[in-house]
Amino acid sequence: MPFKSLKIIEPILKAVSEEGYTIPTQIQKEAIPLILKGQDVLGCAQTGTGKTAAFAIPILQALYEETSNTPKRKIRSLILTPTRELAIQIADSFAAYGRYCGLKHCVVFGGVNQNPQTAALQAGVDILIATPGRLLDLINQKFIQLADVKIFVLDEADRMLDMGFVNDIKKLLAILPKKKQSLFFSATMPPEITKLANSFLNNPSKVAVTPVSSTVDIIKQELYFVDKINKNSLLLDLLKNRDIKTCLVFTRTKHGADKVVRMLRSNGIKAEAIHGNKTQKARQQALTNFKAQYTRVLVATDIAARGIDVDDLEFVINYEIPNISETYVHRIGRTGRAGAKGTAISFCDEHEIEFIMDIEKLIAKKIPVIEGHPFPLKAYYPNEKAASTIAKPVAQGNRRPPNRWKHNRTKKQAVVS
Numbered sequence: 001m002p003f004k005s006l007k008i009i010e011p012i013l014k015a016v017s018e019e020g021y022t023i024p025t026q027i028q029k030e031a032i033p034l035i036l037k038g039q040d041v042l043g044c045a046q047t048g049t050g051k052t053a054a055f056a057i058p059i060l061q062a063l064y065e066e067t068s069n070t071p072k073r074k075i076r077s078l079i080l081t082p083t084r085e086l087a088i089q090i091a092d093s094f095a096a097y098g099r100y101c102g103l104k105h106c107v108v109f110g111g112v113n114q115n116p117q118t119a120a121l122q123a124g125v126d127i128l129i130a131t132p133g134r135l136l137d138l139i140n141q142k143f144i145q146l147a148d149v150k151i152f153v154l155d156e157a158d159r160m161l162d163m164g165f166v167n168d169i170k171k172l173l174a175i176l177p178k179k180k181q182s183l184f185f186s187a188t189m190p191p192e193i194t195k196l197a198n199s200f201l202n203n204p205s206k207v208a209v210t211p212v213s214s215t216v217d218i219i220k221q222e223l224y225f226v227d228k229i230n231k232n233s234l235l236l237d238l239l240k241n242r243d244i245k246t247c248l249v250f251t252r253t254k255h256g257a258d259k260v261v262r263m264l265r266s267n268g269i270k271a272e273a274i275h276g277n278k279t280q281k282a283r284q285q286a287l288t289n290f291k292a293q294y295t296r297v298l299v300a301t302d303i304a305a306r307g308i309d310v311d312d313l314e315f316v317i318n319y320e321i322p323n324i325s326e327t328y329v330h331r332i333g334r335t336g337r338a339g340a341k342g343t344a345i346s347f348c349d350e351h352e353i354e355f356i357m358d359i360e361k362l363i364a365k366k367i368p369v370i371e372g373h374p375f376p377l378k379a380y381y382p383n384e385k386a387a388s389t390i391a392k393p394v395a396q397g398n399r400r401p402p403n404r405w406k407h408n409r410t411k412k413q414a415v416v417s
């Protein structure tokens, strides 16, 4: 089914084709016609499914087709998203798909000087992409009026709640005009998200694509049991012995991310960290270097990585296992984007086994364990010494999982190249 059959107008079709898209993704097929009809939409979809284009394309089309006779452009669509990285990524999408529409968009987020943002706003914009804090701040300073908003998007609603934006969202909902089209996207739909959606969506059409528990199917997953003190050695070993051009490594803390970066650099590997303590400029630069493959390893914390969209990212490494299972799915969703190849490697120490069990419950599958690697977890393999060189794959018969680990697991040999 080509984009044309979704009744998309010529200027957008041309831009989309220049982006190299030939067929719409599932969420685009389902959501675009509904949004073009003016309906409210409740979309259960995470990044990587093509959801940005699913709302950006019909918004551009609706605003393009609406004749506006005011001398100055007014904000007719507001997209609210939790992080600066996501905001920038969404703005890039509007720029790409809307390049022949003649509409203006602007992106506002905190942590940077507001003057360039207010200058752009004062020149007049049709579409505003914003994070909640800076948006409210600029509304209070009277740089932003939302009285003309016709289409409102709440993106990554579950993440917004995780990040404590619920009150900001409620304040904004009170400011926005009552009569508008609302689009609500969330990767997961726990009860508090459904409640929030019901509080402002008007008889929404529901679109659910690749729910969080099934997106992982296209990504190859590997689990390494390893002692915490050997995680650095294992990481270096993988970078040395596997064909990993670039990879995104996740740590739980900012401090942990910096430590891994220092360790990699001291071993001659180009690495950079991306986390909340870095300035916006440093984060963007780190991302640019990584995309250009100048940096081989980007080490990120979860919140900073939320908006990372790198085409052709094949490897994600969970240096530490997240204690929230859905975070695992978000992390590994950075790879295998839009149907591309992806591998997610997880380093699990003794104290993280519980987290893996929760993750496996959520994704409803067992993550294949890599056997015979050089740094086996002592509690799992008590008779084994961590090797400094690549060990030969060992027979699987003498493996004993710890008592807490009672699953029948799929076993694989270490990939040694």
Ligand code: AMP
Binding pocket: 020, 021, 022, 023, 024, 025, 028, 046, 047, 048, 049, 050, 051, 052, 053, 309, 311, 337, 338
């Ligand atoms: P998103 O879920 O919006 O973060 O998009 C994930 C990735 O898919 C982005 O890199 C988009 O450029 C890409 N993408 C979106 N729609 C399509 C499409 N119809 N065909 C190919 N790639 C797409």
